[in-house]
Amino acid sequence: MPALPAHAPPSGRLLSVAPMMDWTDRHCRYFLRLISRHTLLYTEMVTTAAILHGDRERLLGFHPAEHPLAIQLGGSEPKDLAECAKIAECRGFDEINLNVGCPSPRVRNGRFGACLMAEPELVADCVRAMCEAVSVPVTVKTRIGIDDRDSYEDLVRFVTTVADAGCRTLIVHARKAWLQGLSPKENRQTPPLRYDMVRRLKSDLPRLEIVLNGGIQTLDEAGRHLSWCDGVMIGRAAYHNPYLLADADRRFYGRGDPKPRTREGVIEDFLPYLREELAKGTRLHAITRHILGLYHATPGGRRWRRRISEGSSRREADETLLLEAADSLGVDEYQENLRRPERRVSVPSPV
Ligand SMILES: Cc1cc2nc3c(=O)[nH]c(=O)nc-3n(C[C@H](O)[C@H](O)[C@H](O)COP(=O)(O)O)c2cc1C
Numbered sequence: 001m002p003a004l005p006a007h008a009p010p011s012g013r014l015l016s017v018a019p020m021m022d023w024t025d026r027h028c029r030y031f032l033r034l035i036s037r038h039t040l041l042y043t044e045m046v047t048t049a050a051i052l053h054g055d056r057e058r059l060l061g062f063h064p065a066e067h068p069l070a071i072q073l074g075g076s077e078p079k080d081l082a083e084c085a086k087i088a089e090c091r092g093f094d095e096i097n098l099n100v101g102c103p104s105p106r107v108r109n110g111r112f113g114a115c116l117m118a119e120p121e122l123v124a125d126c127v128r129a130m131c132e133a134v135s136v137p138v139t140v141k142t143r144i145g146i147d148d149r150d151s152y153e154d155l156v157r158f159v160t161t162v163a164d165a166g167c168r169t170l171i172v173h174a175r176k177a178w179l180q181g182l183s184p185k186e187n188r189q190t191p192p193l194r195y196d197m198v199r200r201l202k203s204d205l206p207r208l209e210i211v212l213n214g215g216i217q218t219l220d221e222a223g224r225h226l227s228w229c230d231g232v233m234i235g236r237a238a239y240h241n242p243y244l245l246a247d248a249d250r251r252f253y254g255r256g257d258p259k260p261r262t263r264e265g266v267i268e269d270f271l272p273y274l275r276e277e278l279a280k281g282t283r284l285h286a287i288t289r290h291i292l293g294l295y296h297a298t299p300g301g302r303r304w305r306r307r308i309s310e311g312s313s314r315r316e317a318d319e320t321l322l323l324e325a326a327d328s329l330g331v332d333e334y335q336e337n338l339r340r341p342e343r344r345v346s347v348p349s350p351v
Contacts, residue, residue, distance in 0.1 A: 012068050012094075013169065013211055014252040015222060016040035017245070018235030019072040019097070019141070027282075028290035029066045030273055032238070034266045036245040038253040040068050045099045047110070048075030051084045060091050063273070070095035072141065074102070076112040076122060078129035085130040085138065096130060098123070100142040103177035104184045114177045117146045120158045124165035131166035139169040141213070144197045145176040152197055159201060159208070169209040171233055172198045188236075195225070202229050219247055226252075241296040263294055267322050274319040284321070285312040291322075300329030 017024065017032060019042035029041045046059050051073075062069060071093040075081045085096045100123060102113035116123050123140065130138045140162055144155055159170055175191040182190055193215045202210040211231035216222055222232040238245060246260035261269070270291070277287055288308050295301040307325035311317050 012040050013231035015248050016231060016233045017238045018042060018213060018233050019045055020235055020239060021045060023239050026062050027287040030063050031270060031290055032242055033066055034269050035242055036248040039245055039248050040070060041066060043071045045072045045074045048073060048080040048084045051087060052080060068094045070097050072097040072099050074099045074107060074112050076116055076126060078125045081126045082129035082133035086133045089134040089136050095137045095139055096134060097139045097141055098126060100140055101173050103179055103187045108179060114143055114146050115179055117142060117158055118149060120161035124161045127162055127165040127167045137169060138167055139171060140167050141171040143173050143175060143177045144194055147179055150176045155197060155201060163208055171211040171213055174198045174212060174214040199228055219244060219251055240293045242293055264326055267326050271319050278318060284317050288312045304329060
């Protein structure tokens with residue numbers, strides 16, 4: 001693992017989990033927090049209209065254990081964004097992030113998300129208003145370009161305009177977005193990754209904190225990128241394989257137990273939360289859908305996933321389902337492991 005760069009600020013953003021609609025809700029974040037104490041977590045995008053007119057407790061509620069926690073806002077009206085930033089700060093969020101990366105048509109019709117890359121002055125107005133309203137950091141998550149505005153010069157113009165308005169941290173998804181013709185999902189995989197553009201940006205604008213996002217699968221990869229950028233944000237890989245975060249505290253924050261919590265330890269520590277949520281009336285499936293990947297790439301992974309997803313929909317199911325599913329990974333998996341030494345991994349002991 002390469003040493004951290006000399007320029008690395010004492011930042012909590014060395015590693016973060018990306019904002020993901022429908023995925024990084026508060027149950028998911030609580031679960032991820034049990035795996036890594038210090039990795040920065042982001043909420044799903046919340047629009048200003050929803051905050052101003054909707055159920056704030058549902059949209060903005062979180063468990064105190066989730067810190068450090070950033071909220072991502074979607075909007076393009078400076079006054080509304082400033083008001084929402086203030087509301088979020090009062091609720092205790094540690095960072096306010098503006099979404100300038102989402103290409104979905106619904107978001108585009110609301111004139112926010114990635115289409116705002118075409119309006120750097122408007123984004124600057126939004127950032128200025130938010131910075132004036134709050135004292136926590138205001139950050140922007142963006143792409144490297146949209147449609148035919150995809151030159152390096154366009155990117156620098158956008159970033160410097162936004163930085164001059166008071167944003168010193170940009171999270172850059174190293175892909176452009178096509179606003180016509182590609183679905184949001186295709187826009188996360190079809191345009192090629194251009195880490196070189198983000199690297200050049202950091203080199204030309206060294207005083208800005210630049211966080212790299214897009215396509216990063218492992219902590220080893222994250223560590224390699226940290227030799228030139230200030231932080232790495234991981235999205236899909238952290239959701240599908242959450243236990244990849246287990247070594248993050250030791251590697252990137254120099255803190256935490258040298259031995260990360262075992263998967264079984266994570267389950268055990270998740271149970272009181274689960275019990276409390278069920279007592280409040282939360283459906284089991286709404287929580288357990290986020291933990292299906294806990295045993296990803298281990299011999300018991302498929303069995304765990306099947307047991308949890310089938311079991312969660314049963315009416316009588318409760319938190320003991322997790323213990324039973326973990327138990328079921330015991331002896332058989334261990335023997336399977338021994339038969340296939342090339343796949344040998346540490347096998348969970350029953351909880
Ligand atoms: C299901 C899903 C929902 C997403 N929702 C958001 C969102 O609300 N706001 C945002 O800025 N990006 C969103 N993204 C994009 C991710 O934050 C990230 O930029 C993208 O997945 C690339 O990172 P990765 O390759 O590590 O996954 C979403 C991605 C996924 C897979």
